[in-house]
Amino acid sequence: MFERFLIWRSRHITERVFLLIICLMVGVLTALAAHALKMALHFIQGSLTKNFANIGANYYYLVLPIVGILLAGLFVRYIVREDISHGITKVLYAISQRKSRLKAHNTYTSLIASSLTIGFGGSVGAEAPIVLTGSAIGSNLGRLFKLEHRNIMLLVGCGAAGAVAGIFKAPIAGVVFVIEVLLLDLTMSSILPLLVTSVTATTIAYMLTGTNAMFAFSQVEGFTFDRIPHVILLGIACGFVSLYFTRSMNWIEGIFGK
DSSP: OHHHHHHHHHHHSOHHHHHHHHHHHHHHHHHHHHHHHHHHHHHHHHHHHTTOOSSSOOTHHHHHHHHHHHHHHHIIIIIIOSOOOOHHHHHHHHHHHSTTOOOGGGGTHHHHHHHHHHHTTOSOOSHHHHHHHHHHHHHHHHHHTTOOHHHHHHHHHHHHHHHHHHHHTOHHHHHHHHHHHSOOOOOHHHHHHHHHHHHHHHHHHHHHHOSSOSSOOOOOSOOOGGGHHHHHHHHHHHHHHHHHHHHHHHHHHHHHHO
């Protein structure tokens, strides 16, 4: 039945139009994945800390992150049985070495592992896991519907854009993230699918969680030119902190990797 649909699609729907339909599907699925990740994090965190007292020191806060990391490690080692690595690194590697092929389990394993780690209080972010999940959704949908390789690569980027847009409610941020981090070419043939996915994911996120911004911010005072040197210094300082963090993380990973 599915093969008959693919034959009918190839005869009646052009690859370009069908790609936009798949982008719409990717936007919906990535937004649902981002929402599921948020709900899982809040559920685990609430279940673990609902009986904690608000006064005095609570040393369980020091123990819980270790338990979460241990559970995530056991899940990856004995259930996934594959190094899911850093989400964005795995996406870049898939684009450059494996013809944009991400395994089907990447559509959910990163969500489970990150939910355990972050829900138990681990000091990591949810952005990389949701980017890997979104890219895996795009990759597997493209292969399922037997699209051309260049369109599967574009769907990997669309999945990443939809994931960022869905979790932050920021469609433009999703598009810019893909262009800058995944280094996809900004052409008319790529910008429209990215926008379709990002806007769709953001719309679904608004429907599920409301229209409030994730990080509310209001500018009370106007920006003056005498602050520009301070902003430049802040940018330089943040760059050095980022460099320190990246190299320290790679150094520590190299030690434990041996």
